Amino acid sequence: MSTPGHYSEVWRHRTPRARLLLWVGWVALVALFVWCWELMTANTIWVFVTDAPRQAADIGRRMMPPEWGYLPELMVPLWDTINIATLGTLGGVAMAVPVAFLAARNTTPSAMVLRPIALFIIVASRSINSLIWALLLVAIIGPGLLAGIVAIALRSIGFVGKLLYEAIEETDPRQVEAIEATGAGSMQVLTYGIVPQVMPAFWGISVFRWDINIRESTILGLVGAGGIGLKLNASINTLSWDEVAVILLLILGTVVVSEWVSARMRHAII
Amino acid sequence: MTASAYPTTWRRPPQIIKSARWRYAVQFGIAIYLALAIGTIEVDWARVAAGLERGQRFVMGFLQPDFVSRWGDISRGLIESLTMTLTSTVVGVIISVPVGIGAARNLVPRAVYLVCRGIIAVSRALQEIIIAIFLVAMFGFGPFAGFLTLSFATIGFLAKLLADDIEEIEPGQVEAVRATGASWWQVVNYAVQPQVMPRLIGLSLYRLDINFRESAVIGIVGAGGIGATLNTAIDRYEYDSAGAILLLIIGIVMIAEYGSSYLRKFLQ
Numbered sequence: 001m002s003t004p005g006h007y008s009e010v011w012r013h014r015t016p017r018a019r020l021l022l023w024v025g026w027v028a029l030v031a032l033f034v035w036c037w038e039l040m041t042a043n044t045i046w047v048f049v050t051d052a053p054r055q056a057a058d059i060g061r062r063m064m065p066p067e068w069g070y071l072p073e074l075m076v077p078l079w080d081t082i083n084i085a086t087l088g089t090l091g092g093v094a095m096a097v098p099v100a101f102l103a104a105r106n107t108t109p110s111a112m113v114l115r116p117i118a119l120f121i122i123v124a125s126r127s128i129n130s131l132i133w134a135l136l137l138v139a140i141i142g143p144g145l146l147a148g149i150v151a152i153a154l155r156s157i158g159f160v161g162k163l164l165y166e167a168i169e170e171t172d173p174r175q176v177e178a179i180e181a182t183g184a185g186s187m188q189v190l191t192y193g194i195v196p197q198v199m200p201a202f203w204g205i206s207v208f209r210w211d212i213n214i215r216e217s218t219i220l221g222l223v224g225a226g227g228i229g230l231k232l233n234a235s236i237n238t239l240s241w242d243e244v245a246v247i248l249l250l251i252l253g254t255v256v257v258s259e260w261v262s263a264r265m266r267h268a269i270i
Numbered sequence: 271m272t273a274s275a276y277p278t279t280w281r282r283p284p285q286i287i288k289s290a291r292w293r294y295a296v297q298f299g300i301a302i303y304l305a306l307a308i309g310t311i312e313v314d315w316a317r318v319a320a321g322l323e324r325g326q327r328f329v330m331g332f333l334q335p336d337f338v339s340r341w342g343d344i345s346r347g348l349i350e351s352l353t354m355t356l357t358s359t360v361v362g363v364i365i366s367v368p369v370g371i372g373a374a375r376n377l378v379p380r381a382v383y384l385v386c387r388g389i390i391a392v393s394r395a396l397q398e399i400i401i402a403i404f405l406v407a408m409f410g411f412g413p414f415a416g417f418l419t420l421s422f423a424t425i426g427f428l429a430k431l432l433a434d435d436i437e438e439i440e441p442g443q444v445e446a447v448r449a450t451g452a453s454w455w456q457v458v459n460y461a462v463q464p465q466v467m468p469r470l471i472g473l474s475l476y477r478l479d480i481n482f483r484e485s486a487v488i489g490i491v492g493a494g495g496i497g498a499t500l501n502t503a504i505d506r507y508e509y510d511s512a513g514a515i516l517l518l519i520i521g522i523v524m525i526a527e528y529g530s531s532y533l534r535k536f537l538q
């Protein structure tokens with residue numbers, strides 16, 4: 001009979017082999033990090049980096065006190081920003097709904113052709129930031145609110161489409177079956193079997209996206225797509241940091257309010 | 271009563287706003303808002319018509335991307351973006367783990383909790399692009415400012431989700447480990463960490479994916495990466511190069527998304 005003496009005295013979570021693998025993994029990650037760091041900072045001018053605290057203090061001093069007299073001038077751009085976000089969300093949701101129904105496995109009419117196309121639309125829209133969409137659209141349809149609205153709408157398709165098609169795929173199939181058993185056509189199955197089940201998710205997703213779009217539309221003006229970002233860009237270009245401070249505080253306030261509104265609405269719906 | 275008095279068709283009753291009066295009020299309000307909002311959009315249709323030709327050229331550029339003639343700039347931008355993504359994610363995760371633990375109400379005293387939640391709120395409140403503007407002004411142009419921006423943004427995202435996750439762990443396991451006489455460190459190491467580790471890895475991979483997407487944007491304000499190259503290409507109306515860059519971004523994001531979901535499945 002073996003004595004318990006040869007057992008390890010201390011309990012270990014992993015076997016030696018697993019520990020070795022884990023260790024190799026960490027070393028590889030550190031090596032990759034160092035290599036990337038070297039590559040990234042090859043052209044960095046370190047004088048500027050060491051100078052940064054002084055620059056930060058300088059900018060901070062120029063931002064104080066904020067130029068509050070600038071506030072009334074910002075109200076129209078703020079209204080534009082909110083319109084960009086709201087109309088953009090409406091457009092995006094209107095385009096996302098059919099895409100979501102085409103992308104969901106249980107509602108798509110053709111899993112071979114239309115579903116991959118719908119999924120590609122979702123991925124393409126999600127991987128390109130609204131600022132890049134705005135950059136393209138400003139070049140194509142000219143600077144202004146319309147470019148911002150279309151940019152926000154195109155960007156929202158992916159987000160709303162993805163979350164909505166996941167919600168559609170998670171619907172209870174028994175309800176759909178019950179509607180089918182009554183002899184309903186496929187449109188009737190959609191309106192009475194699936195739509196009521198995804199409606200709360202749909203409203204929740206839309207309001208959530210609206211909240212995100214308010215954030216994103218505040219900066220679209222940096223590339224010329226209208227709204228408060230235009231003012232921000234102008235103030236930064238003229239180095240009037242006291243005006244920048246006012247704009248940033250206003251953006252912050254707007255974002256907080258929109259977040260509160262969206263939280264309340266989602267709470268009321270779901 | 272005869273059977274004909276019953277309605278022969280059925281309509282689904284309204285679900286969200288049940289009172290008819292409120293429903294009309296809300297619809298009316300929405301109509302007024304839309305009228306006002308659409309009224310403020312000024313569209314210069316001549317400019318749009320002129321731009322459509324350009325849009326067509328862009329679509330053609332997207333369909334026939336030109337990877338070759340600007341490949342030097344594109345590859346430099348991509349390398350900057352990718353290295354920036356990895357380094358900022360690693361640094362962001364390293365910083366956000368202590369902040370996230372500090373922001374979990376069930377592990378730390380109230381003062382630490384408030385400080386860490388404050389850090390998270392500051393980091394989440396501002397857009398990456400605004401942070402990038404400031405950091406470029408402080409640290410100069412180039413990927414270093416981008417790296418700092420993305421690290422900062424990662425802290426807010428990851429620390430918040432980690433803290434929320436720690437607050438939702440099974441308290442029984444913590445109690446069991448604590449009952450053995452374990453110190454605070456040992457509780458974190460043996461009771462909390464195993465419960466949140468799979469999710470932390472998943473979130474880090476997800477953030478890697480987000481950081482790459484963001485790195486494509488912050489170049490527009492001078493923080494290095496593929497965004498700067500894209501901005502130049504669009505400014506010079508080289509839509510075939512811009513199309514190539516966008517296709518590369520979409521391709522890398524797709525690879526990252528499928529790769530990270532595969533990796534997450536493998537790790538859990």
